[in-house]
Amino acid sequence: MDVHSASQRFLxxxxxxxxTGAVPGPLAQMLLVAVGYYAAARVGFAFTLQPNPIxxxxxxxxxxxxVLLLAPxxxxxxxLAAALPAHLLIELQxxxxxxMVLGWYASNCSEALIGAALVRxxxxxxxxxxxxxxxxxxxxxxxxxxPLLSSFFDAALVRxxxxxxSEYWDLVQRRFASNVLAELTVGPLILTWATFxxxxxxxxxxxxxxxxxxxxxxxFAVCLVAFxxxxxxxxxxxxxFYAPLPFLLWAAVRLGTPGAASxxxxxxxxxxxxxxxxxxxxxxxxxxxxxxEMQLFLIxxxxxxxxxxxxxxxxxxxxxxxxxxxxxxxxxxxxAMLGELSGGIAHELNQPLTAILSNAQAAQHFxxxxxxxxxxxxxxxxxxxxxxxRAGEIIRRLHTLFKRGETQFRPLDMNTVVGEVLDIARGDLxxxxxxxxxxxxxxxxxxxxxxxxxxxVLLNLVVNASxxxxxxxxxxxxxxxxxxxxxxGMVKVSVxxxxxxFPAEQHERMFEAFYTTKAQGLGLGLSISRAIVRVxxxxxxxxxxxxxxxxxxxxxxxx
Amino acid sequence: MSSxxxxxxxDDAAVLRSVGRLLQAAGYAVQTFSSSQDFLxxxxxxxxxxxxxxxxxxxxxxxxxxxxxxxxxxxRPVVFISGQGSIAxxxxxxxxxxxxxxxxxxxxxxxxxxxxxxxxxDLSSRGAQRERAAVEGRLASLxxxxxxxxxMVAAGKLxxxxxxALGTAEKTVKVHRARMMRKMQVDSLAGLIRTWTSIQPPSAxxx
Numbered sequence: 001m002d003v004h005s006a007s008q009r010f011l012x013x014x015x016x017x018x019x020t021g022a023v024p025g026p027l028a029q030m031l032l033v034a035v036g037y038y039a040a041a042r043v044g045f046a047f048t049l050q051p052n053p054i055x056x057x058x059x060x061x062x063x064x065x066x067v068l069l070l071a072p073x074x075x076x077x078x079x080l081a082a083a084l085p086a087h088l089l090i091e092l093q094x095x096x097x098x099x100m101v102l103g104w105y106a107s108n109c110s111e112a113l114i115g116a117a118l119v120r121x122x123x124x125x126x127x128x129x130x131x132x133x134x135x136x137x138x139x140x141x142x143x144x145x146x147p148l149l150s151s152f153f154d155a156a157l158v159r160x161x162x163x164x165x166s167e168y169w170d171l172v173q174r175r176f177a178s179n180v181l182a183e184l185t186v187g188p189l190i191l192t193w194a195t196f197x198x199x200x201x202x203x204x205x206x207x208x209x210x211x212x213x214x215x216x217x218x219x220f221a222v223c224l225v226a227f228x229x230x231x232x233x234x235x236x237x238x239x240x241f242y243a244p245l246p247f248l249l250w251a252a253v254r255l256g257t258p259g260a261a262s263x264x265x266x267x268x269x270x271x272x273x274x275x276x277x278x279x280x281x282x283x284x285x286x287x288x289x290x291x292x293e294m295q296l297f298l299i300x301x302x303x304x305x306x307x308x309x310x311x312x313x314x315x316x317x318x319x320x321x322x323x324x325x326x327x328x329x330x331x332x333x334x335x336a337m338l339g340e341l342s343g344g345i346a347h348e349l350n351q352p353l354t355a356i357l358s359n360a361q362a363a364q365h366f367x368x369x370x371x372x373x374x375x376x377x378x379x380x381x382x383x384x385x386x387x388x389x390r391a392g393e394i395i396r397r398l399h400t401l402f403k404r405g406e407t408q409f410r411p412l413d414m415n416t417v418v419g420e421v422l423d424i425a426r427g428d429l430x431x432x433x434x435x436x437x438x439x440x441x442x443x444x445x446x447x448x449x450x451x452x453x454x455x456x457v458l459l460n461l462v463v464n465a466s467x468x469x470x471x472x473x474x475x476x477x478x479x480x481x482x483x484x485x486x487x488x489g490m491v492k493v494s495v496x497x498x499x500x501x502f503p504a505e506q507h508e509r510m511f512e513a514f515y516t517t518k519a520q521g522l523g524l525g526l527s528i529s530r531a532i533v534r535v536x537x538x539x540x541x542x543x544x545x546x547x548x549x550x551x552x553x554x555x556x557x558x559x
Numbered sequence: 560m561s562s563x564x565x566x567x568x569x570d571d572a573a574v575l576r577s578v579g580r581l582l583q584a585a586g587y588a589v590q591t592f593s594s595s596q597d598f599l600x601x602x603x604x605x606x607x608x609x610x611x612x613x614x615x616x617x618x619x620x621x622x623x624x625x626x627x628x629x630x631x632x633x634x635r636p637v638v639f640i641s642g643q644g645s646i647a648x649x650x651x652x653x654x655x656x657x658x659x660x661x662x663x664x665x666x667x668x669x670x671x672x673x674x675x676x677x678x679x680x681d682l683s684s685r686g687a688q689r690e691r692a693a694v695e696g697r698l699a700s701l702x703x704x705x706x707x708x709x710x711m712v713a714a715g716k717l718x719x720x721x722x723x724a725l726g727t728a729e730k731t732v733k734v735h736r737a738r739m740m741r742k743m744q745v746d747s748l749a750g751l752i753r754t755w756t757s758i759q760p761p762s763a764x765x766x
Binding site: 343344346347348350351352353354355356357358359361362363364365366369371372376380383386387390427429430431432433434435436475476 | 570571618667
């Protein structure tokens, strides 16, 4: 029973982890490493230029290194162990002595361990290529240091076991170049796709998919022409090398690091694949020269593309974070303002509640006294319905103001927005005995804006005016005037009060963050309002009225 | 009770209608006004009754209207209803003589209780008013000499002292005094004093 439920729990747990796209279980990881290693070795053999015994691109080591970079250090040993069966399976088929096969396993593991340990020392945790610093670290430690150091070890083992006739330094050089290219091609591919969230794929629009298809289709076609056709004219070669560049740049700029890594991988496969089949520009020389030139070309093309993609992604993330912070701050200021308005809002909600209660109790009296005609009772019910709808509308409006949402630009009629704002502020204005006058212009063009954010701006101006007047103006003389109109192609909304106004030195300071003259206030209202208006390509400014009081104006471009 | 007249003033049409209906259902004659200014142009006030008014209204608010009515010597009691009652405003309203201060939404029993208390007060103050008017009428019917006698009797002087002060015979004073007592419709010194003090202003500064 216990064992049964425990195993169910275990299965349930692993199933859940799979469904949520989390890290696969340990056994699955080991299986993945083994299969991946085997496939990578097959690719490596396929990319071996005969009779040169060293592959132009040897991906298994890069795969191991990338896997270690993603895994916690305690998992490294069994992840490396998982590669051994795959290594033996593929290498023993090729007739290499067992000692050499085991030696290569050791040197491959050493490369992965050196690279992973160096990177981990400077960047703890699973590596994500999301900043230039980390990308640089990856290039220095995993792409440069790990192949270099392990190649000394590898060449020493080869000489020690006595496999082949190559010189020690030749061995070092060839293995280094081939593994650098592999790290550069396979490493980012695995690192970026393994940490890529499927949510981003699902969120992508069809146009985005079409763009990706166009980029990879175009890159593939260009690579075919440049690297996989029988060589026509050697003098055209330099031009051919540049042919894939536009598509690589396009991928780096538009598709992020996974896109750039994939494009680099496609270029590498096409180039080496062509050369292995005797096609493309790298054919009219010895195998060794061909391999070296291809490696240099591919390394030179890949490094800047990768760094470009990472730099762009870093910048767009910083922009996203800044945007997110602006939204948070805007929302914070809005909620704080609604807090200040809470008394007025309670007043506003209490009106329909009073109407409902008094109507219902009047009906009870009429019925109890048998004095209510059906006509009167039906009027009462109608009024209850209307009051209830009114209360519901107040709550709905409040809810949209309290909610945190993305900025959404829609065509808006500013007269409607003004009406909504005055509705929300009505309770506050009434309790402060402020007389509201509207001078709404007719046939005002629509503006393109976010309803909630523009409501926030105007509400802030109205509340400021109302507070200023209730603090410094006699009750009978508190007049708030809201005007809308068109001025030089812009829609202009003005909020004018009859309060005490403001001294000239406050003229611009009041738009600064945390500047406030109120006892209870964050001092964020106007600075955030100005930021909102700026996002809408408009202007917000204040001025003292000649006859006393203050005016604030918002202009927004007509949509 | 049905003769009592209740004026309701609230800028919110739905509240105004519902409160008016509730008072109608309770048997009052109701007049509704959507603003203080509207009310001041047709204040009514002939019949006994009271005023139910919103505290915060655009233009003239409830407290200001209360003051304006006091200036016009309109003594109808006021019941305030408010959507957002702060302690400061309710204290100000009560100090200025409001009967009650109800926070919206309120139960019918509270409003009807406050209104009936207000009307009772209006009726009793109107009764006192009538009484006072009657006494003042009787006072006015006194001759100057009778009035002098009254003042001195009320001040506790004896007939002899009064005669000396007026320079007449004590007998003549007795005649004036008897006529004065009859006109004042009292038959004892105690009754005269009670009637006399009922019309004295609270801060006695009569000359």
